[in-house]
Amino acid sequence: MEADDLNQPALYLNRQLSLLEFNRRVLAQAADTTNPLLERLKFLCIASSNMDEFFEIRVAGLRQAREMGVGQSGPDNRTPQQVLREISERAHAIVEEQYRLLNDEVTPALAGAGIRFLRRNEWTADQQNWIRGYFETELLPILSPLGLDPAHPFPQVLNKSLNFIVSLEGKDAFGRSSGMAVVQAPRALPRIIQLPAELDGSAPYDFVFLSSIIHAHVTDLFPGMNATGCYQFRVTRNSDLYVDEEEVDDLLRAMEGELPSRRYGDAVRLEVAANCPEHMASFLLEEFELEPEALYQVNGPVNLNRLLAVCDLVDRPDLKYPGFTPGLPTELSHGGDIFKVMRRRDVLLHHPFESFAPVVELLRQAAQDPDVLAVKQTLYRTGPDSAVVDHLVAAARAGKEVTVVVELRARFDEAANIGLANRLQEAGAHVVYGVVGHKTHAKMMLVVRREGRRLRHYVHLGTGNYHSRTARLYTDYGLLTANGAIGEDVHRVFLQLTSLGKVSALSHLLESPFTLHPGMIEKIGREQVHAEAGRGGQIIIKVNSLVEPKVIRALYAASQAGVQIDLIVRGMSCLRPGVPGVSDNIRVRSIIGRFLEHTRVFYFANGGDPEIFCSSADWMERNFFRRVETAFPLLESELRDRVIADLQTYLADNTQAWLLDAEGEYHRLVPGEAEEAVSAQTALLEGYGEGS
Incomplete structure (x- = not known):
């Protein structure tokens, strides 16, 4: 076609x-x-x-x-x-x-x-x-x-x-x-x-x-x-x-x-x-x-x-569902200096299977550390009685330069966000409301710390909100990193949000409304080139919604070239899989279970040199063109391998998964007589958590 x-x-x-x-x-x-x-x-x-x-x-x-x-x-x-x-x-x-x-x-x-x-x-x-x-x-x-x-x-x-x-x-x-x-x-x-x-x-x-x-x-x-x-x-x-x-x-x-x-x-x-x-x-x-x-x-x-x-x-x-205690990565399980851990290596958290506490702890230590000069953060939804907001207030009162980008137009949370904006301003924080015409949906935290004669950036990037309650109910990834290039990227994005100026070139992050959409189109096209050259091609995308027509057309074209494409889409999918000659190589599944699937993950095989991006953005017009969003790569191979294993677990699910057919109908998978029953969320709970 x-x-x-x-x-x-x-x-x-x-x-x-x-x-x-x-x-x-x-x-x-x-x-x-x-x-x-x-x-x-x-x-x-x-x-x-x-x-x-x-x-x-x-x-x-x-x-x-x-x-x-x-x-x-x-x-x-x-x-x-x-x-x-x-x-x-x-x-x-x-x-x-x-x-x-x-x-x-x-x-x-x-x-x-x-x-x-x-x-x-x-x-x-x-x-x-x-x-x-x-x-x-x-x-x-x-x-x-x-x-x-x-x-x-x-x-x-x-x-x-x-x-x-x-x-x-x-x-x-x-x-x-x-x-x-x-x-x-x-x-x-x-x-x-x-x-x-x-x-x-x-x-x-x-x-x-x-x-x-x-x-x-x-x-x-x-x-x-x-x-x-x-x-x-x-x-x-x-x-x-x-x-x-x-x-x-x-x-x-x-x-x-x-x-x-x-x-x-x-x-x-x-x-x-x-x-x-x-x-x-x-x-x-x-x-x-x-x-x-x-x-x-x-x-x-x-x-x-x-x-x-x-x-x-x-x-x-x-x-009710059995209780569970979220796990902690080994390097964070004994407490201590979180900055030291982040200098040593990147830490990836998979909520709710792993605790959200390290994210709050980073803010707590930043508020108390005399060497921390500044804290910058985006807030979209936080929930009532937020420890995150408490620590931002404490940091501002301690004399840190605290800048918070509060999204006033977070649907149905507008009144709450107006309240927290006023509270932060009263504490002495700089509060801005993003960019006219674009909701700020990116999930970013930047801590600037003086270490000897240099300033170091400590960063958290996530796929979900800074909301301790939903962190126990939604699946999300969060990256803690002291990588200098990523820190500089995050710093530049914050400058765009709080100041005026031209778009800055970013080393690692992709950003809406500038580079995320063309970046995804380019990476899908790269898999198509690999497939056409006989090197195979594979894409796995996990999002809440897949709507934007240009990326759908790019996926169709990649499928026609032989790229194997698995889409894990919780909610809306406008792509029609299994159409002969168009989407034969595309499979769409939806996972509905105990936790709300919220991670946005983009995997590209890249001819044997795989890339993994996590993002705050769904594949919708609003996320690509009318919001400020970020997608961040996992640069350490161990973290990439973990996420690839997680994606494979979701693709193996045969108890909570629904497959979309070419007619637009969803069918719930049921394990066959000789098949082992697999629930991705249960497997991840057992793999990451400390069940109680």
Whole structure:
């Protein structure tokens, strides 16, 4: 096939539909009975949360594109209306499966294990009395039911908040009777309440939903009237923020002003209780200006993600994944001077199998060391109560020159990042917000230390965020190095972020939006040349998303030349493998398991002189062209060999791996009768960790 033919729309899968299919794979973990029961509940909640974000961002964007009259776009050449139609069909099926799993499998299994969600018709008299007391003391004083009439128009409804539409009979004190009211559940209250175990008929892990309590006592909110129906509903809104960076003088203040709009963006989805009458559902659709396809009637809580609280409330280790203690490289296992270790050799950390603690320790020692002059760091997501931020504050207060590049536009972490930016500035750190028009997504730390008559750079580069909690949940690589050339590269990137000037040539790092994309195209092309010359060729790429059409075309061309290509793509893949004459030599797999696969690794055989790059960047347009990203090489052969062995472990997985076929369908691998079952994550836990 000619190069021009590699542009054919049929060769590309739609990115939004591919992301929706990823959520189907997550949901399959909730159905997998080999997973511990409370972990299955977690996967159900994660799938629900993923669907929320999918509608808030992806569906919202498609609806905007449709309203703007955007025609066919993307390499698959579909219109927004076509994609929205397919999303509706698939999303309704996924939601139906979510609630089937909840009601038919997970909830009964939890009840069998002594964890019960009690319906109103199951409450004992003692439980009813306690629940009434809870309603009267905790709920009644703060609920504000809103009757709907000309003087009380339909209220503003917060994004993803719990609400009730209530049908009423009778007249109030003023003789009014509109027949309907809205009750909004306060966000400050938990959505699931644990009953005291000492109540008659209660067990240690009996729970009731806040919605059930409101249902049971809704008539009390309308004295003298009768509530004939009470139905949950929840609206999902467009949550993408827009700030015209070219037109604002202060990005932080502009973001602070824009954040409240997220609560009341345009509606994109309406969820209602399955028993909600058609006329009331239609009334709500009309109020939110939504078409019938945007209605999702659900047989259970309208926000399954709230069930995640149960996993923390229930102390049942037998129903959770076994605990583990992350390992430490031998050279770091006895503590001591981390600078001395880094001068001796590079250290590669593979989280969560290996601890994130050495990264925090580098910052701690830098803050306390009188020879450290400066610390520079990028922060994208850090989480609350961050030890990383604490040490940066300590370093600034100790008189170090601390410069932090805070990305204010990290989606859904904007408010938290504004807070940490203010805290760092108050401590005396220099805080900048990157480059106008480009999110700073690179994960870099630079410590400048005086040693005799010279200054030495100590560097951490990572594929994941400086976030201690996600470092136990996401797989990521982090490199600790005192390599002078890499240190100089990182220094130059920080200069680009904090100052002004031309692009500096880098010795080892590849950087978006400048050299990363052409660098990957060149390295893919080099494998193609090796294959065409009879030297073979091999590429292994591990990313979260593979979307950008030029790199996909380069992979197609390399496949046509005989290069063997394995792609480990957790989420979106627009590449269609196994197409005769185009992608025969390409295999795409997705690994879904206990940990969120987050490492970005690029392996090129290079005619027997292999190269390994780790990166903060996925292979998407935004990462290549609209973000500041870095990809860093592993220069020591021992570290390269380790990562190659890790990649081979992922390629051997036959229990948590899903293979993508030429039709765009994923199929979960199952070990054959004569095959050994291999779980990559389990193997890495055993290989790196100190299981407990």
